[in-house]
Every structure is written in C-alpha cells, then in structure tokens.
Amino acid sequence: MINVSKLKRGIVIDHIRAGQGYKIFQQLGLDKLEDVVVLMRNVESGKLGRKDLIKIETDLALNFDVLGLIDPNVTITYVEDGERVQKVKLSPPQEVRGILACKNPRCVTNQERIENVAFRLVNPETNEYACEYCDARTRL
Numbered sequence: 113m114i115n116v117s118k119l120k121r122g123i124v125i126d127h128i129r130a131g132q133g134y135k136i137f138q139q140l141g142l143d144k145l146e147d148v149v150v151l152m153r154n155v156e157s158g159k160l161g162r163k164d165l166i167k168i169e170t171d172l173a174l175n176f177d178v179l180g181l182i183d184p185n186v187t188i189t190y191v192e193d194g195e196r197v198q199k200v201k202l203s204p205p206q207e208v209r210g211i212l213a214c215k216n217p218r219c220v221t222n223q224e225r226i227e228n229v230a231f232r233l234v235n236p237e238t239n240e241y242a243c244e245y246c247d248a249r250t251r252l
C-alpha cells in the first residue's frame with residue numbers, strides 16, 4: 113500500500129462512503145489540479161466497513177455544497193505542517209443553485225435551458241432535492 117499518511121500541508125476528505133470517492137473527485141474537479149491528489153478506494157474502516165478517502169496536497173477552496181450533496185457524512189481535515197489544524201463536519205445544504213439539473217424532461221428548465229436553477233432539500237435522509245420550477249425530486 114502507498115504510504116500517504118504523512119501529509120505536510122493539504123486537505124483530507126475522509127469517511128467517504130465506499131464508491132462515492134470518484135464522484136467527489138470528479139465533481140470537485142480534482143482531476144484538473146496539478147498538485148498531488150490521492151484517491152483511495154475501499155479502505156478498511158471499522159465504522160463503515162469500507163470507505164473511500166481523498167488526500168489533496170494543496171490549499172483549495174472546496175465546494176462544501178457539492179460535498180454535502182454527494183455525501184454529507186464525510187469529514188474534512190485541513191493539515192498544516194503535518195498537524196491537523198481544522199476539522200469540518202458537513203451537513204446537506206438547504207438550497208443549492210447551479211449544481212443540480214432537473215431530471216424531468218418536460219420541466220421548463222430543460223425545455224428553455226434555464227441555468228442556475230435552485231433546488232431545495234426535501235429529504236435529508238436520502239439527500240433528495242426538489243426543483244424550484246416543477247418540484248421533481250433529484251439527487252446528485
């Protein structure tokens with residue numbers, strides 16, 4: 113196994129539900145970074161059985177809305193000089209704009225290509241959001 117435990121400076125996104133790591137990787141655009149980014153999949157974890165984990169060796173403004181949408185149970189730890197300096201717990205955002213697209217093909221947002229549509233959280237358990245125009249449910 114690669115030793116990635118020593119991170120001098122950067123961000124660790126931990127406790128990602130197994131299988132969701134790649135989605136987070138893509139949605140945060142980590143593939144476009146030129147810094148070291150490690151995605152570990154199916155890491156053994158006592159609490160979850162298996163988990164995914166992402167280490168980013170740089171400072172980066174993470175989109176917490178995107179993270180909260182995909183998996184609000186992740187933990188984010190900021191590392192500075194090899195020390196944990198801040199830990200962030202997420203919750204699903206109440207409303208998001210410009211991230212989700214409506215899945216209803218008859219929705220006006222799809223017919224008229226309306227952008228920045230707002231979606232509000234309707235079910236925190238399933239992370240379902242409702243379109244502001246047609247109320248159709250969707251999730252990322």
Ligand SMILES: [Zn+2]
Pocket residue numbers: 214215216219220221243244245246247248
């Ligand atoms: Zn809609």
